[in-house]
Amino acid sequence: MNLENPNLQYHAAWSNECIEFWFILHFAYYTSNNHRSEYIKFLNDKFKELGIGKYQKNMKDIFNVLMEKGDLKLAIRYAKRIIEGNEGKTPADIAPGTKVYELAEELAKYLPEKVQQNL
DSSP: OOSSOTTOOOOOOOEESOHHHHHHTTTOOOOOOOOHHHHHHHHHHHHHHTTSOOOOTTOTTHHHHHHHHSOHHHHHHHHHHHHHHTTTOOGGGOSSEEOHHHHHHHHGGGSOHHHHHTO
């Protein structure tokens, strides 16, 4: 809670074990708690299959890749399903899991209307 403005709340957009888990959900329902190297391998294979090269950490165009080749609506649905299946657990105990979908839903309000309609 913000002490200066009690109406302002902060939420963490966490992703266990790493942000790549959130990226994977744009392409598949993935529930294996693997090491991040496996997530990167999955993304490399998917990117190769889609003809977009190799996944790299800190890709400048990752947003465009996910929006054009992945499915944000699917990622949000999958992430929510995983969180619901782990109800009552703390974020540290949910692996894999992510709440990045909450950030995506909030930021989607600022995307073009065409994108918003697909959520």
